[in-house]
Amino acid sequence: MIFDDFLVRAALAGIGVALAAAPLGCFVVWRRMAYFGDATAHAAVLGVALSLVLSTSILAGVLVTSLAMATIVSSLSGRGYAMDTLLGVMAHSALALGLVAVSFVSGVRIDLMAYLFGDILAVGKWDLAIIWAGAMLVLGLMHWRWSSLLTATLNTDLAHASGIDPGREQLILTLSLAVVVAVALKVVGVLLIAALLIIPAATARPFSRTPESMALLAALFGAGSTTGGLQAAYWLDTPTGPTIVSLAALLFLLASLAGRLTPRVMKTTRQ
Amino acid sequence: MTLLTIENLAVDLGGQPILDNIHLALERGEIVTIVGPNGSGKTTLLKAIIGSLTPACGQIQRAPGLILGYVPQRLHLDPTLPMTVKRFMGLPRQHSRACIAQALERAGAAGLGQQQMSSLSGGQFQRILLARALLESPDLLILDEATQGLDQQGVIDFYRQLEAVRHELGCGVLMVSHELHVVMSTSDRVVCLNRSICCEGTPERVAASPAYHAMFGQGVQDALAVYRHDHHPRQALREPA
Numbered sequence: 001m002i003f004d005d006f007l008v009r010a011a012l013a014g015i016g017v018a019l020a021a022a023p024l025g026c027f028v029v030w031r032r033m034a035y036f037g038d039a040t041a042h043a044a045v046l047g048v049a050l051s052l053v054l055s056t057s058i059l060a061g062v063l064v065t066s067l068a069m070a071t072i073v074s075s076l077s078g079r080g081y082a083m084d085t086l087l088g089v090m091a092h093s094a095l096a097l098g099l100v101a102v103s104f105v106s107g108v109r110i111d112l113m114a115y116l117f118g119d120i121l122a123v124g125k126w127d128l129a130i131i132w133a134g135a136m137l138v139l140g141l142m143h144w145r146w147s148s149l150l151t152a153t154l155n156t157d158l159a160h161a162s163g164i165d166p167g168r169e170q171l172i173l174t175l176s177l178a179v180v181v182a183v184a185l186k187v188v189g190v191l192l193i194a195a196l197l198i199i200p201a202a203t204a205r206p207f208s209r210t211p212e213s214m215a216l217l218a219a220l221f222g223a224g225s226t227t228g229g230l231q232a233a234y235w236l237d238t239p240t241g242p243t244i245v246s247l248a249a250l251l252f253l254l255a256s257l258a259g260r261l262t263p264r265v266m267k268t269t270r271q
Numbered sequence: 272m273t274l275l276t277i278e279n280l281a282v283d284l285g286g287q288p289i290l291d292n293i294h295l296a297l298e299r300g301e302i303v304t305i306v307g308p309n310g311s312g313k314t315t316l317l318k319a320i321i322g323s324l325t326p327a328c329g330q331i332q333r334a335p336g337l338i339l340g341y342v343p344q345r346l347h348l349d350p351t352l353p354m355t356v357k358r359f360m361g362l363p364r365q366h367s368r369a370c371i372a373q374a375l376e377r378a379g380a381a382g383l384g385q386q387q388m389s390s391l392s393g394g395q396f397q398r399i400l401l402a403r404a405l406l407e408s409p410d411l412l413i414l415d416e417a418t419q420g421l422d423q424q425g426v427i428d429f430y431r432q433l434e435a436v437r438h439e440l441g442c443g444v445l446m447v448s449h450e451l452h453v454v455m456s457t458s459d460r461v462v463c464l465n466r467s468i469c470c471e472g473t474p475e476r477v478a479a480s481p482a483y484h485a486m487f488g489q490g491v492q493d494a495l496a497v498y499r500h501d502h503h504p505r506q507a508l509r510e511p512a
Contacts, residue, residue: 154346156323157321161339209353211358212358
């Protein structure tokens with residue numbers, strides 16, 4: 001067997017995260033929330049530090065800080081701040097604050113690298129259960145709200161006229177994002193979570209004619225990148241999280257080239 | 272049958288009063304057009320009616336079970352979002368293939384179902400928006416400058432479709448428009464808005480009112496007097512003023 005037991009667990013963890021990240025990542029791309037995803041993910045380091053100080057579970061700490069960050073950013077967004085500046089400030093200060101806070105935690109030796117870049121090979125059975133529970137929760141939310149989310153993404157007035165509250169849909173995305181960050185922390189680490197959201201979705205775009213096909217393809221590319229990256233990291237003896245993201249980036253590059261070479265697809269990607 | 276009653280409506284945006292003391296009732300089967308200068312609160316009024324803005328005071332009462340069809344001023348579609356016409360028509364609720372084909376036909380956009388939204392021309396795009404609004408067989412159709420960016424022929428065709436749809440569905444129509452000539456020939460009632468309602472009534476009455484003069488000037492008034500009784504907007508627009 002090529003796969004030892006921990007590799008199987010790692011692969012399953014990667015697939016779980018990739019499946020949940022695919023539809024959510026599509027919304028992040030469609031709604032131009034890439035930086036928003038970054039800010040939410042970077043807040044996770046602060047969550048790790050806080051949960052070490054308060055000796056609560058890391059999952060809970062990360063969920064709470066990510067959610068808080070996402071909520072703060074969405075509530076500040078409508079108040080005249082330039083969004084990219086605001087997000088730049090929030091994302092990096094959360095990361096810096098988290099790193100400072102971690103250094104204050106005395107008596108506990110923590111492997112900071114594992115939180116920054118993930119430690120997929122150390123995924124235990126309990127971690128795997130949590131990852132899949134989180135992934136199922138996010139997939140369930142996406143499936144349940146899919147049409148409303150799409151309508152609200154297209155145009156908030158169209159949504160209102162159909163009796164959909166875009167604010168509530170935004171909240172669902174925010175919540176899902178926090179959950180994905182919390183469960184992906186172990187797999188790719190805070191620095192690369194946004195990559196796992198955005199790259200597979202962007203890779204799927206040139207081959208998609210409908211939102212649904214884009215989400216499905218993104219799931220396929222995401223799952224392919226995580227399992228392939230895991231395999232590659234095993235052979236090349238490279239860090240796993242970054243290898244996964246590198247493979248995703250390679251797929252994106254190939255997809256863009258393929259998109260350029262196919263005239264019919266070109267027509268659909270250009271405005 | 273009254274579809275919508277607005278009483279004493281006021282809307283503020285960013286601390287600025289945009290609408291004040293609005294009273295308006297809409298009946299089934301009538302076409303009501305809102306006219307007014309830029310910044311007079313036309314779009315704000317429509318947004319308050321569809322529920323995307325919260326009034327500062329006053330009430331908007333819908334008839335029980337009222338179905339709204341809404342055609343926005345412009346719809347920006349992010350290029351990263353792939354969307355066929357057919358899929359767009361099914362948002363937020365799926366409809367049968369036959370229903371979609373029928374709505375496209377009604378809006379004058381038959382055969383566009385498989386196209387990407389991003390590949391449509393401006394005129395086709397507006398027709399698709401109209402078709403989507405018609406899918407649910409609305410009781411009240413709300414259009415916000417739905418013909419913006421269309422050429423003359425496009426505008427004429429659009430209003431012709433609209434009139435046909437009104438007869439077919441028997442719905443009420445509330446629209447904002449800048450095409451004063453067409454407005455006057457297709458509307459049952461015109462509402463002049465400038466923060467509050469300055470005057471309203473049949474196109475003739477509004478065209479004769481001093482408030483309307485003050486708002487749009489004499490030139491428009493003359494043009495309307497000439498064209499009012501021509502029910503074929505195509506001819507009305509073809510003749511030079």
